[in-house]
């Protein structure tokens with residue numbers, strides 16, 4: 588049995604854990620420069636605020652909302668502690684994103700003499716006691732079903748899906764909600780008159796192969812309860828890092844595309860930092876309403892993991908998007924990855940400035956370790972703190 592543990596509105600939960608007086612209030616976490624909503628509490632959602640919504644729109648929908656600039660260093664710390672807790676529950680844990688991990692629970696029920704459902708509840712309680720954040724647990728015979736089950740019980744729930752329950756479960760889930768299918772591919776299967784996951788699982792394997800290729804067959808087998816995608820506990824280095832998603836309907840508004848691209852950039856940079864990698868090329872890729880692709884690339888003269896450098900180049904790529912086309916999806920892909928620790932100096936770069944910059948960073952980290960998290964921080968951050976004191980909110984756009 589495989590469990591997916593997924594933290595609920597992770598960035599927002601992290602903020603609530605260190606500011607408990609914000610609990611029960613509409614809290615939204617914004618990207619650092621994108622000025623788009625990255626996470627929101629349940630209360631903010633009730634005002635109609637969505638992830639990737641621009642700040643001004645969220646402000647309009649929820650004027651009394653509390654807007655907080657994302658503090659990714661803190662979220663990474665919480666994430667590490669979360670994963671440590673999970674490793675006490677199973678020896679086989681695969682961290683799949685900053686707030687998600689798969690665990691192999693096979694045999695744990697017998698070892699603990701506890702049902703899977705109560706194990707799921709106990710994991711949630713353990714995380715809540717130690718970190719003050721809520722997670723949702725999905726338990727099923729494989730990863731795909733665990734993820735789908737988990738989706739159904741958000742927030743703060745435990746979902747258990749046993750093999751005999753699978754057909755009924757799939758009959759209530761839309762094809763687009765199967766992980767790896769998404770809205771884009773949902774349109775492709777609509778031609779076969781397929782709407783529900785159960786209908787997809789009943790298609791012959793040959794059609795699945797034509798539609799989705801070899802990985803589609805693995806996915807199809809998982810929908811039948813087989814265990815195909817293994818939980819991989821080894822911390823391997825990815826060859827590329829990226830994220831993409833489709834919009835609900837195509838748009839020619841580049842502000843919306845920008846929001847989506849920056850959302851994926853923020854999340855991709857988290858992975859980058861988690862793996863301690865630097866980026867050689869940043870790619871922006873888009874698909875228009877006729878499924879035609881557009882790739883835009885920037886290659887760095889030396890690999891970087893710096894948020895602002897990546898964000899600046901992404902902004903330039905966005906300016907290159909030809910106007911007037913209607914886009915249905917946008918994604919970010921980092922390629923040419925290398926270890927962030929072995930950054931090579933550019934021949935033409937002033938070495939002394941690089942070294943002093945690194946020394947400054949080290950000194951900053953040490954001071955903050957000794958005197959508290961923000962003992963020494965950048966002027967832009969101070970500016971933010973000052974503003975925050977005044978009004979508890981921030982208009983972003985520091986670049």
Ligand SMILES: [Mg+2]
Nearest residue numbers: 593594595686
């Ligand atoms: Mg989550």
